[in-house]
Amino acid sequence: CGVFGTIGVTDAASFVALGLHALQHRGQEAGGIVTYDPSHGFNSARRFGYIRDNFTSQSVMETLPGMLGIGHVRYSTSGSKGATQIRDVQPFFGEFAMGGAAIAHNGNITNAESLRRELIERGSIFQSSSDSECIVHLMARSLQKALPERMEDALRRVEGAFAVVAMTATQLIGVRDALGVRPLVLGQVGDGWVLSSETCALDIIGATFVREIEPGEMVVITDQGIESRRPFRQQSPRFCIFEHVYFSRPDSILGGRSVYESRRQIGVELAREAPVDADLVCPVPDSGTPAAIGFSQESGIPYAMGITRNQYMGRTFIEPTEQIRNMGVRLKLNVNRALIKDKRVILVDDSVVRGTTSRKIKEMILDAGAKEVHFRIASPPTAWPCFYGVDTPQREKLLAATMSEEEMREHLAVDSLKFISLDGLYRAVGEANGRDNKCPQYCDACFSGEYPVEPADMIEKGFEL
Ligand code: 5GP
Numbered sequence: 001c002g003v004f005g006t007i008g009v010t011d012a013a014s015f016v017a018l019g020l021h022a023l024q025h026r027g028q029e030a031g032g033i034v035t036y037d038p039s040h041g042f043n044s045a046r047r048f049g050y051i052r053d054n055f056t057s058q059s060v061m062e063t064l065p066g067m068l069g070i071g072h073v074r075y076s077t078s079g080s081k082g083a084t085q086i087r088d089v090q091p092f093f094g095e096f097a098m099g100g101a102a103i104a105h106n107g108n109i110t111n112a113e114s115l116r117r118e119l120i121e122r123g124s125i126f127q128s129s130s131d132s133e134c135i136v137h138l139m140a141r142s143l144q145k146a147l148p149e150r151m152e153d154a155l156r157r158v159e160g161a162f163a164v165v166a167m168t169a170t171q172l173i174g175v176r177d178a179l180g181v182r183p184l185v186l187g188q189v190g191d192g193w194v195l196s197s198e199t200c201a202l203d204i205i206g207a208t209f210v211r212e213i214e215p216g217e218m219v220v221i222t223d224q225g226i227e228s229r230r231p232f233r234q235q236s237p238r239f240c241i242f243e244h245v246y247f248s249r250p251d252s253i254l255g256g257r258s259v260y261e262s263r264r265q266i267g268v269e270l271a272r273e274a275p276v277d278a279d280l281v282c283p284v285p286d287s288g289t290p291a292a293i294g295f296s297q298e299s300g301i302p303y304a305m306g307i308t309r310n311q312y313m314g315r316t317f318i319e320p321t322e323q324i325r326n327m328g329v330r331l332k333l334n335v336n337r338a339l340i341k342d343k344r345v346i347l348v349d350d351s352v353v354r355g356t357t358s359r360k361i362k363e364m365i366l367d368a369g370a371k372e373v374h375f376r377i378a379s380p381p382t383a384w385p386c387f388y389g390v391d392t393p394q395r396e397k398l399l400a401a402t403m404s405e406e407e408m409r410e411h412l413a414v415d416s417l418k419f420i421s422l423d424g425l426y427r428a429v430g431e432a433n434g435r436d437n438k439c440p441q442y443c444d445a446c447f448s449g450e451y452p453v454e455p456a457d458m459i460e461k462g463f464e465l
């Protein structure tokens with residue numbers, strides 16, 4: 001998901017809508033905006049679909065007045081059951097004795113089910129099926145006086161990954177979990193402030209990047225300025241390495257590093273680790289593009305756009321059902337036959353998850369007359385599900401959970417298949433000595449199976465580490 005908030009600007013809702021539009025790649029199912037202004041109080045609109053289709057019309061935007069607002073773009077993750085309902089669309093709003101508060105959450109709460117059971121037993125009435133709603137009920141039960149303190153109390157009970165943007169009538173609040181798994185940055189625009197999942201959403205409204213919210217930090221922003229707090233026990237950070245590989249936009253800066261440059265460097269590492277003689281390096285667009293550029297630069301094999309992506313389709317994996325995903329590939333990608341015919345082709349993609357996309361792409365490339373197909377993958381084999389806010393299927397459905405690299409190669413029926421090593425990936429994101437196995441610098445659980453936060457709800461359901 002993507003979160004965004006702003007304070008101290010005229011027409012906050014327009015900035016939030018633009019920010020969310022720039023974060024649309026983080027979630028395409030639904031979006032919502034909450035604003036506050038003194039004469040109307042809190043205002044909210046939540047809709048299915050793209051921001052550009054819902055938050056551009058005057059009829060919606062004029063219901064969202066105010067100089068303070070937050071928003072959310074959603075896609076459902078591992079915890080969610082069935083199709084999204086509008087009641088699951090964030091931001092969530094709660095009315096407390098000392099006023100209202102709205103919250104938007106990116107990440108996934110790993111003890112949400114036990115928290116929910118406990119809260120329901122004590123009388124909380126849940127409106128949605130979302131894990132994030134726990135935060136609102138925990139805030140309601142807190143004995144603290146002010147809302148930011150109530151939020152601190154609530155978030156101390158929550159396990160897992162969260163980057164939260166929240167607001168009261170006078171405050172914009174940003175928080176990252178102690179490990180800093182999901183990103184959150186601070187920007188400035190005129191006399192106002194901005195919080196955003198990624199820097200690309202600062203650029204769109206002409207805001208300047210100030211700094212990242214630090215892992216374990218909470219900022220409370222008012223028209224008096226910014227106050228920084230440390231509500232959680234300090235731990236060594238474990239930022240999601242997959243944000244660098246796939247999730248973030250390539251024009252964003254994460255941890256002081258250009259996402260594009262990390263991806264290009266992954267391609268360079270791949271070309272060194274797994275060279276192959278071929279005629280063309282082609283990306284699987286768009287997610288494989290920067291790595292393919294790096295692979296071509298390092299290997300000297302020409303880069304070519306062997307596959308064209310229809311720009312009017314979303315990212316396949318955000319489509320929630322497997323059936324739609326299966327159809328999706330041909331609707332979205334097409335091979336440039338004139339280019340591919342009789343060529344030995346290296347295809348660079350970001351990841352192999354279920355393997356369905358890769359299989360179809362290989363078939364399309366062979367149909368177009370390629371002589372050889374070599375897959376080079378910009379992440380290590382995805383053998384474990386993510387429980388921290390990225391949608392990966394159950395372990396049984398992950399190709400790498402049940403097959404060795406050679407078995408995957410046979411399954412995909414390609415001439416060769418190589419994944420970047422975990423150390424190579426760490427080098428590409430700026431860790432010159434690779435992964436520190438005693439104290440890994442990033443979360444890489446979907447590749448290593450080492451979960452930095454125990455997925456309590458999943459273990460209760462029988463998930464085995
Ligand atoms: P596959 O066919 O292996 O399931 O899909 C792999 C390709 O689709 C990659 O190019 C990746 O960009 C995207 N993808 C599909 N499904 C998912 C998913 O559930 N999680 C992630 N992280 N990427 C996916």
Ligand code: SF4
Nearest residue numbers: 240242386443445446
């Ligand atoms: Fe990121 Fe993978 Fe960790 Fe999930 S498990 S937070 S996708 S590195």
Ligand code: MG
Nearest residue numbers: 285287288350
């Ligand atoms: Mg892809």
